[in-house]
Amino acid sequence: MQRRHFLQAASASLLPAGAALAQSYPSxxxxxxxxxxxxxxxxxxxxxxxxxxxxxxxxxxxxxxxxxxxxxxxxxxxxxxxxxxxxxxxxxxxxxxxxxxxxxxxxxxxxxxxxxxxxxxxxPSIMLVPNSSPARSVKEWIELARKNPGRFNYASSGNGTVVQLTAELFKSMAGVFVTHIPYKGTALAMPDLVSGKVDLLFDALPTGLPFVRDGRLRALAVTSLKRSPLVPELPPVSDTLPGFESxxxxxxxxxxxxxxxxxxxxxxxxxxxxxxxxxxxxxxxxxxxxxxxxxxxxxxxxxxxxxxxxxxxxxxxxxxx
Structure with missing residues (x-):
């Protein structure tokens, strides 16, 4: 038994440091x-x-x-x-x-x-609009925004967040001017989105989808490059703006x-x-x-x-x- 342990220790000492560590990892x-x-x-x-x-x-x-x-x-x-x-x-x-x-x-x-x-x-996130929005697709929303520059706004979870950056990427690729309204979290923006005071929000699936499922908001698209298996019914924004992904x-x-x-x-x-x-x-x-x-x-x-x-x-x- 002692000889076997000695041989094991000896062989381990001949291994590179990383390989020797991997043998016992995690201890x-x-x-x-x-x-x-x-x-x-x-x-x-x-x-x-x-x-x-x-x-x-x-x-x-x-x-x-x-x-x-x-x-x-x-x-x-x-x-x-x-x-x-x-x-x-x-x-x-x-x-x-x-x-x-x-x-x-x-x-x-x-x-x-x-x-x-x-x-x-x-x-991925989903593109949300109020039920009162006349837009039924990403294409229709962009057309409305282009015809009415400065009229529409979007909510975010704060300055510099991925929610704001997603909307700014959308604005850049769509060529539209939309005003930013920062909130301290998207949950605080939801009442204003439902009431129509806010026109657009890119929200995470777990928090945004329940509002769609119970009929309080409309989802236009998903922000993954292709359809998501999590919401296969939603087209990707990239169908309208090729290459868009967030x-x-x-x-x-x-x-x-x-x-x-x-x-x-x-x-x-x-x-x-x-x-x-x-x-x-x-x-x-x-x-x-x-x-x-x-x-x-x-x-x-x-x-x-x-x-x-x-x-x-x-x-x-x-x-x-």
């Missing part, structure tokens, strides 16, 4: 930092994903909410953690695609200070220098979790489409998305003040 619970408050979409996604990931990895994955500064506080903690696989980050479009272009002096570099692990989900993505990162062997272990566990039928059903109820990718594919997705939003932020002079 303790993994911390998954969620840079947003408990109860929100990102948090609910993390809790659904973490349970199944823990089962696949053989140890628990514990969600740790660290909200603040648009996700920058939690992201910074993850960036400065040891690169041993025991601290991961569930990042979003806001933290890694929008934040770098709209937040001055981030305490980290979203490319240099993180190791991409994988893309795990997408959350999807909040979710992805896993580790600190910079995370060994490739550990990246592969976590990526595999995440892919197994998001393709699990029970997990997929839970995520779809949250308005999230499960996704999988290689680390390189995920990095390319984030880079493309960041470039798109930076262009809109600069062109439209958007700030988060």
């Amino acid at each position: 303790k619970p993994i911390r998954l930092i969620v840079p947003f408050p408990a109860g929100g979409a990102t948090d609910l996604f993390a809790r659904t994903l973490s349970q199944k990931m823990g089962e696949k990895l053989g140890n628990s994955v514990v969600v740790d909410n660290k909200p603040g500064a648009g996700g920058a506080i939690g992201a910074d903690l993850a960036a400065k953690a040891p690169a041993d696989g025991y601290t991961l980050l569930l990042a979003t479009t806001s933290t890694h695609a929008i934040g770098p272009s709209i937040t001055a002096r981030l305490p980290y570099d979203t490319v240099r200070d993180f190791t991409p692990i994988g893309h795990v989900g997408n959350a 999807v909040t993505w979710f992805g896993l990162y580790g600190p910079k220098g995370l060994p490739a062997e550990l990246v592969a272990r976590v990526n595999t566990a995440a892919a197994q979790a998001t393709t699990d039928p029970e997990v997929r059903e839970k995520l779809e109820k949250l308005g999230i489409e499960p996704a999988t990718s290689t680390p390189a594919q995920f990095a390319a997705l984030v880079a493309q998305d960041a470039a798109k939003w930076k262009k809109i932020i600069v062109e439209r002079k958007i700030t988060n003040d």
